Amino acid sequence: MPRTTSKTSAADSKLMIGSDGKTLLIYGVIGDWWEGNDALTLAQEIDALIDANDELNVRIHSPGGYIMEGLVVYNRLKYAEKPVNIHIDGMAASMASVIAMAGGNGGKISMPENAWLMIHKPINGVFGNADDMRKMADTLDGFETDISNIYMQRFTGSREELAEMLTQETWINAQDALAYGLIDEIVEPVKAAASLALNLSDFENAPKAAIQLFGESTASTAKSMQGVTTMPNKAEEQAKNPAANGGADPINTAQNEPQSRKPAEPRESAAADKSDVTEAVNTALAARAQLNADIRALAQKVRLSDAETNAIVDKNLGSMELAREAILEVVADRDSKAQPSNFVTVNHDTSMLREDITKGLMAKAGLMDHKEGNDFTQMSLVEIARFCLQNAGVSVGGMNNNAIATKAMHTTSDFPNILADVANKSLRAGYDAYPRTFLPFSRRVSANDFKPINRAQLGEAPALEKVNENGEFKHGTMGDGKERYNLETYGKIISLTRKTIINDDLDAFTRVPQSFGDAAADLENSVVWGLIINNVKMSDNKALFHADHKNLGTGGVPSETTLSEARKMMRVQKALNGTRNLNLRAQYALVPAALETTFQKLLSAIMANDTDNVNVFTNSMELIVEPLLDYADPKAWYVAAAPNRIDTIEYAYLTGEEGVYIETQNGFEVDGVQIKAVLDFGAGVIDYRGLLKNAGQ
DSSP states (O other), rough: OOOOOOOOTTTTTOOOOOOOSSSEESSSBTTTTTTTTHHHHHHHHHHHHHOOOOEEEEEEOOOBBHHHHHHHHHHHHOOOOOOOEEEOOOOOTTTHHHHHHHHTTTTEEETTTTTTEEEEEOOOOOSHHHHHHHHHHHHHHHHHHHHHHHTEEEEEEOOOHHHHHHHHEEEEEHHHHHHSOOOOOOEEOOGGGSSOOOOOOOOOOOOOOHEEEEEEHHHHHHHHHHHHHHHHHHHHHHOOOOGGGTTOOGGSTTSOOOOTOOOOOOOHHHHHHHHHHHHHHHHHHHHHHHHHHHHHHHHHHOOOOOOOHHHHHOOOOHHHHHHHHHHHHHHHHHHHTTSSSSSOOOOOOOHHHHHHHHOHHHHHHHSSSSGGGGGGGEEEEHHHHHHHHHHHOOOOOTTOHHHEEEEEEEHSSSHHHHHHHHHHHHHOOOOOHHHOOTGGEEEEEEEESSSOOOEEEEEOOOOOOOOOOTTOOOOOOOOOOEEEEEEEEEOOOOOOOHHHHHHHHHHTTTTHHHHHHHHHHHEEEEEHHHHHTTOOOTTHHHHBGGGTTTTTOOOOSSSHHHHHHHHHHTOOOBBBTTTHHHHHHHOOEEEGGGHHHHHHHOSSOOOOSSGGGGTTTTSSSSSEEEHHHHHHHHHEEEEOTTTSSOOOEEEEEEEOOOOOOEEEOOSSSSEEEEEEEEEEEEEEOOGGEEEEOOOOO
């Protein structure tokens, strides 16, 4: 709905919606929250107008403002997907000229003959040491690139010519703006432009014509305000000393009125004169008290300190407009002393942008909490593609969705990388969610290449011997055995095509990669459990579970008897040299789903009332249930030692690529981007003594 506002003078800048319900007025400083010119308020108004109308009309009269706020407004207008007509009523200077460039998509940018555009380099104050200033210089350089890219979408000259114009603070009239391609048409001049007062004192090269058009009215307005401000002081002085000004009424002195004013009518009595003066003083004092209260309320809203607030009040600025400017200066100075500054980088901080877009798409796809989302959550893939092209300095004027999708897939924009990021996060989400049940009893390592991995079984360490009287230490030897395995590469290609983007098919690079990640984790699980299920041969040419290895128990259902035997057999395992007990604890019970309930009862914490029937296995082992064991033999069960006590099963990834990962390239076989999901993985049994099997019954 249109926002209603009280009627104000043009100097008292207000954001308003026109009576036609589809015109947005941006008058005043961009970023002034008091007047509704901040990014949040403007964005909300723009969204409401876009939803309610087939086109959006924007009228601008502004000296500029904050870059961060202006970029938000520009992007909202630029990507409205409806015609946007921009009309420069009087002036579009600095950041306001950037916002003016958002017109198009079937709309026009128009400018009266007596209006002005002004472009210049970004400006910001900085407080700190030399490093702080260098950082700020880098930030401003980045912003200059941003706004140059926006101007260059329309500017008919060279980038070098534009850079020189930015350096010189160039004021551009309507005829030159049309010649440069910055506007589409010149319209009838604004006859009341002189009433659109703006403060031009901050600009170095403002032309005389602009000063005459806007500056004089500003000066007269300020003079009028100054008269009101000083009036109470003069009146108070006159009340105390009537002779100080010849007994004249302070409101009607020549200093406060034009010379052509007629002489004041004579007063009937001194009492009446004194009454008028007293009334004027009381009125002025009440106005000042109300103004000071309003200033303090605004200062508290933006968290100014008492000292900062008092300093502004003590200036006796005389109007809320001047007070707001003073408060804005304090806020800007305060923020510039903190790092980062008021400004937010755009295309020169690609990592942050990519992260924000990725979060938005993940939230939109339901793979992340919507609270973690952002504005990009509401954008389609084509809109994001357009945004990325724009951010890379690519002109998208006149492009349809097909052209945008094609261009985004085959340029240096971040769009393909963002899709790859989303696909990768989706892939990892599926990979991490899958229950890889082998992890607790296995050990992870990294491999530098795909050559066979040779692992030595650590034998028994030599016993320590007493040192003789000569202090001689004797040498010992370590027994060892060797086992071997190697990495294998597994993969699948995902194609993200132009149709995927146009159809806004999120599943293509969220759900599909997620299922690939799930499959990769399942593959790892199958490889490791396959070693146990298939009873692989060891380096001694004997099966993993073999009577000679003393890790094959007497077949039987899980019970106190069979589980006690398994624990004992593992406890008395000998080291490789056969002279030292390893005293391994059976820490994990590896069982099929068919035996899950049986083992839960066996390992539960419930004890019988009879102390002779205490459950000796209470909390003594960790239960691991793996359905793959059911497909092999639902009666067989296993126990395993902890991997920090003995090497049992070892699994490896290629160094630097732990788990499933992706590789991308622009496709020639497909019209889009190819994303390859890759898993370099291998596993092998290192030492049979940490595993034991019971065939069941």
